[in-house]
Each structure stands twice: as C-alpha cells, then as structure tokens.
Amino acid sequence: MHALISGDLHEHIDPLSRPAIVGWGWFFQIVHQLYAVQRGHQDGHCGSGAPNRRSAFEHALSLFWLVDLGDDAVDILNRALQEDQKQLANLVKAAGLEQKVSEEAYQVLWGTIAESIPSHPEEGTRKISQLLKKYDLKELATYYCVESRFAHPTLSSAQMFFADRGETYELHQLPRFEEAIPCHQFCVQILFDSMHAFNRLMLGQPWSAALQEIAEEYGLTLPIYGDAQTPDA
16 A cells, blocks of 8 residues: 555645645645554554554544545634634733744734634534544444543553552553554554545545555455445445
8 A cells, every 4th residue: 555655646636625735734644643653563662652543543534524525624624723823822922922933923823813714514523523423433432532541641541551469569661552453453444544535635536446456355444434345335
C-alpha cells in the first residue's frame, strides 16, 4: 500500500476542492501517526503508542466524515476553527501577550474571528463520539474508549507501570502492555481504510483497482462502511 503513495500524488488533487485539500492534510497525518506506531513497535515500545493510535483512528474516522459531507464538513471545520481562535484570543489577552504576537499572526487570528460562518445541522457530528454513533461502530467505540484511557493521565495509564500484589506493589520501568489490536494489524487496517476514503477525494480515484486487489488478497474489510469487502462496495 505504501507504494501507492507516490511523489506525484499531488497531481491527483484538485487545488480548488476544499475537501480534497483538507483530506490531503488529514491523510498524511494518519500516515505519519502510523509510522510512529510502527517505529515504536519495532523498538518494543507498543505501550507508548496509544496517543498515536488514537490520533490515527480519529483522523481516519474524520476522513470518512469529510468524504461524506464534502464542502459542508469544511464549513463546519471553519466554524470550529473560529471558536478555537476566539478562545486563543481570550487567552492571549488574559496573559497580556498581545505585544508578543506577530502582526501577521494577530491579523490571521482576528480575521478568522471576524468572518461570518453560518451554523450547520451536522455540526455536532464532527466529534469522535458522535461519529462512532453515526456509523454505528460499537466495537470500535469500545476500542477507542480503551485506547483513550492510555492516552490521558488516568489510573489505567499509571497501572501500566505497576502491579498490585496484595500487600505490596511491583514496579516496572517499562509498560506491562498488550495491544488491544496488534500494532501491525491496526496499521494495515487503518491505512487501508484511510486510503479508500482519500481515494474518493482524488481526481480519477487512481487507487481503486489496486485497493480492490489488496482487499481481496488480504481479506480486508471496511468497518466504517458496514460489511463492504472491496473499495467499490
């Protein structure tokens, strides 16, 4: 699959398509997060990869959403960015950092806030919890809940490094960890799903035939699209 991500891939992107441009950024976020997961696995540090796996999953699920909604999704994201910029502006002001922000960054910040972006009825679906419900992904919702416990400062993340032995605790400097989904299996499935979605944003959908062959050869499925077995299903 990596061989399909060629250096001339940008030639299949319509520069006037907002979903394609956003999809490009999200797709390569996924690729680089999966690279981090694979490197951690090679070095025996699968336990440290929870934030990377979680991020890759979030971006993959969001990529499907982007493909489904198209320009509406970009409008929703712009409204979300606007709210984030408002929060940032308030924080900058509260910290007295106005003079330390570059003029260009300051103009971008306030320019975004000043834009008028109408609300959208699908706005709530951009949250991962809502997307899991939207696509009826009960098993993956369970997986995501587990991974999140290891990606944030929780007792679960702490317990990766100690074991309760009754009257005492056994301490470890390396995590006591088993992947909820083996790293290689996770990376292959997420990359395949993401390539399937991103292919739909590219001109001519250049990966269709190759992805269908890969799906048939390795028995890969597309959980976000139900029981589909091939990219064309």
